Amino acid sequence: MVSKGANAECAVYSNLKRATVTLADPSEYAKRNDPLWPLDMERLLVHELLHIPIRAFQPDEDEPERYGAMEQFIEVCASSLVSLSGYQRCGKNRESFRDKSMGKL
Numbered sequence: 523m524v525s526k527g528a529n530a531e532c533a534v535y536s537n538l539k540r541a542t543v544t545l546a547d548p549s550e551y552a553k554r555n556d557p558l559w560p561l562d563m564e565r566l567l568v569h570e571l572l573h574i575p576i577r578a579f580q581p582d583e584d585e586p587e588r589y590g591a592m593e594q595f596i597e598v599c600a601s602s603l604v605s606l607s608g609y610q611r612c613g614k615n616r617e618s619f620r621d622k623s624m625g626k627l
Contacts, residue, residue: 532570534577543570562604569600 524531524546534541545566573580573596581588 530566530570532573534574536577541574543567545570564607565600565604568603569596572596572599 524544528546530543530545532541532543545563548561548563576592576596580592583589
């Protein structure tokens with residue numbers, strides 16, 4: 523179970539070389555009905571997985587500017603990786619994928 527208000531969480535255990543990723547239940551996520559952050563479980567999972575290698579450089583939460591910058595970086599990377607993954611899966615229909623995901627250029 524994730525913390526109240528969280529969509530997902532990642533607990534990294536560096537000494538054990540392990541991590542636990544927890545995603546919010548989609549039904550709970552749907553109750554929030556946030557138009558800025560539509561439910562995308564794949565993006566949430568990739569976002570949380572990116573916390574693992576970045577953990578060694580992660581600022582403390584009491585440094586809001588640095589912590590926020592890290593979260594923004596992770597979110598941009600996660601969104602880009604998920605988009606790239608979709609692009610690669612399209613194979614022959616890459617033009618169609620680009621038109622749907624990025625709008626007609």
